[in-house]
Amino acid sequence: MKQYLPSLLIFSVFAAVAVILWQTLDNLFYLVNFLYIGTAVSLGSFLYVRKYCHARRIVQLFVGLYMLVYLGLICRENMQIEGFWYYLFLGVFDAAVIHYAVAKIFGPLVFGRGWCGYACWTAMVLDFLPYKVPQAPRKRLGWMRYVVFVLSLLFVLALFLLPVSNAAEVMFWAFIVGNLLYYAAGILLAVLFRDNRAFCKYLCPVAVFLKPMSYFSLLRIRCDTTKCVSCGRCERVCPMNVKITDNSRKRENGTECILCMECVKECPKKAL
Ligand code: SF4
Ligand code: SF4
Ligand code: SF4
Structure with a gap:
């Protein structure tokens, strides 16, 4: 039984975050959301201990699809970096801001880039491509992620500076178009460099947060x-x-x- 303790511990941490956010923000959504993610991650940990070879991919699909389809498309919450800037500038401490704070800014101090391995809906698709192990030397193209990072910030600033009346609707469509662009660029880079994770290495703007924080990761x-x-x-x-x-x-x-x-x-x- 000792080998299953990490699964229990993971579930307990997520359950604690769920209850704290539910009570603090008086919103049942956070209880359901974090319990769901905690169940998926602890299930993955359980399957890993049982030596099931697709354990990580199962977690990735459970969490990635939930965030992309349910939160992004059904609840119309822009969960990409533009959504983070948008809600942050609005002063709304809600799903996208909390998501970034937990998964991509402060969480990596504890679990490093666990988000990238187990939850990201962009990598969820890219990991289906055939180049699971890079088949060419790494390129010095990491600077491109900073360009995308600045462009995402400028896009959201423009929404606030220009007289855009339906900014929420723009953000919803930005989420759809942004994801399609990410998938297209990710697949193109993967094929070009024969490396499924080329997008993560060179273009993803989220890595601007993830890299420095995960340097200090406990895990x-x-x-x-x-x-x-x-x-x-x-x-x-x-x-x-x-x-x-x-x-x-x-x-x-x-x-x-x-x-x-x-x-x-x-x-x-x-x-x-
Ligand atoms: S680097 Fe970006 S695209 Fe890659 S897994 Fe992490 S968040 Fe997703
Ligand atoms: S060092 Fe490489 S293979 Fe090992 S866990 Fe990290 S990303 Fe995966
Ligand atoms: S080089 Fe890597 S795989 Fe080989 S023994 Fe050392 S840790 Fe293990």
Whole structure:
């Protein structure tokens, strides 16, 4: 039973956040929302312990589809970075702002880029592509994410500065068009660089928040150097080119680890 304790712990943390937000904001939505996500993540952890190979993808589909279809399309909440800026400037501490605060800004101090491995609806689609392990050296194109980040901010500022009467409607359509553009760019980059996660590495503006915060993450994979035989198998299967055998915080691409556990599964010496 001890091996299932992490699943219980994960569920308890989400349940605590659910109850705190429900009571603080007097909104039942937060109770249902965080209990749903907590159930999906703890189910994934349970399946991982049972050595089910698609555990991560199941969590990704449960959470990603819920956020994209239910919150984004049915509830018409723009959950992309533009939605975060929009609600933040409106002073509305609601779904998109809370989502960014928990999953993408402060949460990564605890669980790193767990969002990117287990919940993102963009990567949920990109992970179906065939280039699960990068098949070409990494490019120095990370600067592109800062351009997209600034453009997203300028787009929302323009909504406030120009006389746009139906900004909420614009934000809903921006969510649909923005996601279609992300999927198109993500698939194009994946095929071009033969790497499913090329979009995450070079273009995604959310990484501007995720990278610095996950540098300090409490949850991170470490290498037991007394067991490691330097075979390099872990690094060959890593979708994010992380130098995982280096335990320092400054390890190469360390802020890109999405906690997918592929390296852990691959290690023949159980050193990770
Ligand atoms: S880097 Fe961006 S697109 Fe990639 S998984 Fe993270 S949030 Fe999603
Ligand atoms: S393979 Fe290992 S180092 Fe690479 S992203 Fe997954 S968990 Fe992180
Ligand atoms: S797969 Fe294991 S033994 Fe091989 S280099 Fe990685 S941590 Fe070391």
